[in-house]
Amino acid sequence: MSISKYSLIDVPSGDGVHTKTAGAKGEKYVYKYTHYFRNAEGKPRNRAILIGKIDAETGKMEPNSNYYEIFKITPGMLDAAVWDYGYSYLVLKCCNDMGLTACLNKVFGSQTMDIIISAAYIVREGSSMDAIDDWLERTLVPGCSKSLNSQSTSRLFESISLSKTHEFFKKWVAVGRTGENICYDVTSISSYSRTMTDVEYGYNRDGEDLPQFNIGMFCDESSKLPLYFNRYNGSLTDKTNLSYVLENAGAVGLKDIKFVVDGGFISEECIRNLSTHSKAFTIGIPAYLDIAVEMLKSHSQGIEKYANKLSDKDIYCVDKHFEYYGTSGRLMLFYDPMNHAQLCNEMSERIRSLSAELSGLKRYPASRLKRYTQYFRITKHADGNGFDFAVDVDKVDLLRQYKGFFLIFSTDNEISHEDVLYHYRAKDAAEKLFDQLKIDMQGARIRTHNEQTTNGKAFVLFIALVIRTYIMGKLKKHLDEKSTSLKKVFNQLTNITVITTGGKARFTKALTKEQKSILSAFNATDDILKSVETCLR
Numbered sequence: 001m002s003i004s005k006y007s008l009i010d011v012p013s014g015d016g017v018h019t020k021t022a023g024a025k026g027e028k029y030v031y032k033y034t035h036y037f038r039n040a041e042g043k044p045r046n047r048a049i050l051i052g053k054i055d056a057e058t059g060k061m062e063p064n065s066n067y068y069e070i071f072k073i074t075p076g077m078l079d080a081a082v083w084d085y086g087y088s089y090l091v092l093k094c095c096n097d098m099g100l101t102a103c104l105n106k107v108f109g110s111q112t113m114d115i116i117i118s119a120a121y122i123v124r125e126g127s128s129m130d131a132i133d134d135w136l137e138r139t140l141v142p143g144c145s146k147s148l149n150s151q152s153t154s155r156l157f158e159s160i161s162l163s164k165t166h167e168f169f170k171k172w173v174a175v176g177r178t179g180e181n182i183c184y185d186v187t188s189i190s191s192y193s194r195t196m197t198d199v200e201y202g203y204n205r206d207g208e209d210l211p212q213f214n215i216g217m218f219c220d221e222s223s224k225l226p227l228y229f230n231r232y233n234g235s236l237t238d239k240t241n242l243s244y245v246l247e248n249a250g251a252v253g254l255k256d257i258k259f260v261v262d263g264g265f266i267s268e269e270c271i272r273n274l275s276t277h278s279k280a281f282t283i284g285i286p287a288y289l290d291i292a293v294e295m296l297k298s299h300s301q302g303i304e305k306y307a308n309k310l311s312d313k314d315i316y317c318v319d320k321h322f323e324y325y326g327t328s329g330r331l332m333l334f335y336d337p338m339n340h341a342q343l344c345n346e347m348s349e350r351i352r353s354l355s356a357e358l359s360g361l362k363r364y365p366a367s368r369l370k371r372y373t374q375y376f377r378i379t380k381h382a383d384g385n386g387f388d389f390a391v392d393v394d395k396v397d398l399l400r401q402y403k404g405f406f407l408i409f410s411t412d413n414e415i416s417h418e419d420v421l422y423h424y425r426a427k428d429a430a431e432k433l434f435d436q437l438k439i440d441m442q443g444a445r446i447r448t449h450n451e452q453t454t455n456g457k458a459f460v461l462f463i464a465l466v467i468r469t470y471i472m473g474k475l476k477k478h479l480d481e482k483s484t485s486l487k488k489v490f491n492q493l494t495n496i497t498v499i500t501t502g503g504k505a506r507f508t509k510a511l512t513k514e515q516k517s518i519l520s521a522f523n524a525t526d527d528i529l530k531s532v533e534t535c536l537r
Helices: 065-070 086-097 100-125 132-137 150-159 162-176 238-251 268-277 290-299 337-360 366-373 393-401 417-425 428-440 451-482 486-494 513-520 525-531
Strands: 017-022 027-038 044-054 061-063 080-084 181-191 212-220 226-233 258-261 280-285 316-324 327-335 376-380 387-391 405-410 497-501 504-507
Touching: 017 044, 027 065, 044 065, 061 065, 065 150, 080 086, 086 100, 086 451, 086 486, 086 513, 086 525, 100 132, 100 150, 100 162, 100 451, 132 150, 150 451, 162 226, 162 451, 212 238, 226 238, 226 451, 238 268, 258 268, 258 417, 268 280, 268 327, 280 417, 290 316, 290 327, 290 405, 316 417, 327 417, 337 366, 337 376, 337 387, 337 393, 366 376, 405 417, 451 486, 451 513, 486 513, 513 525
Parallel strands: 181 258, 258 280
Antiparallel strands: 017 027, 027 044, 044 061, 080 497, 181 212, 212 226, 280 405, 316 327, 327 405, 376 387, 497 504
16 A cells, blocks of 8 residues: 555444445445436436445454545554565655656646556556555555555546646656657557557567557667657558657657667658658668668678778778668668677578478478578479488578678768767667566556556556666666666565554664665665655655
């Protein structure tokens, strides 16, 4: 919950409070009528909500969160209780430090803490809200006395309007953006809903046979923090919807920026849209395109000259001025010798593996020819059963020839080859955000069933992503040095516990060396010790 657990109270008196018996054990539940009305036939009807359960031994009621909301009562604190504290403390500190709390407060007011708590729970436990009340039963959230459960978070999601999120993004972009370079990528979120208009079948990036909606995510290249997302119909392709996404991004302040996108956005329409909506853009060029093939044939030989070497890497680059669908820029061919060697070795291993497979087959592999003909010449025997095979060395040499090469087109003519490569490789920040969203926070499927609730939950998932990314950034050195995971770090933080008694709080034990190391990344080692003095206010 927050700073209280449920305690037994007298069954409230007043109109509409009544009990019902249910279950094989005959347990009694307390309800309160919340709405009286007449149906289409003019007959009186009512709606009731569960507010608690009768304790069989005492006859008193164990209230739930609905009781506190309906009767406008702040839950009382138990005489003595032990709470998980470190994780919730750190989340609130991070939200304050990065300016996120201030941005939320300006738009959502009293709902801010509910949004942060819900997002913190998603970061820690995953995107299903079913057990948030259990989590809050053991977690002390400083400054919050309100309970949340699955039902109340659904109401929270439904109350988060698009107009409010739009206002928030304008404020957050102004705070979170650190420079000109913005990375953009798209993912799909699967849904079981059959009623939402934007949930449609399309290219599902997770390979699921489910309808979906798409999310276009913008993140700051330097901080890696997500800045803005745009949700749109699952059947729309990235290329088709790009102009609308860029217009929407501009409306929240993402203007005069340099975009970095991958080769999936290659098309005449996308190039023109990127040119129109950005200060400059950098985009990957797939190797199968004609311009890529021509560049490889004409410039790959002799690329390993010292004059073409990047100053700080064993990578080489040549470029030429290029007009791409009427947009002027540089077409750059990069070559990484180490990547070339690695990919060639991987291909050799693949050929050896396939050769072993072919040796074990007794019949001509008619149904699986594509698996082998990329590397082998396969000759069927005259009797129609057996076959001979040999490595097609000409094909293999051709495939080896261009391993380690990649192409980038950029309209940013003011920066070096090194900077172009740095910015392009930094685009994986958006891809990593999606990994966090889908894998670490279990957001690959969203279990909401109407537009308004889905919009709200997607927004809270975004806030969770901001929090998690910020924490990851601060802890990068610690995670690398300790060869540990964020989950283990959260476990260490959760083990920082306090005991509350008589309206005061104190730590149950001293901070460990590991906990101090984690907190030092946030300049919080001393601050958390002082925070218990005010955490109940």
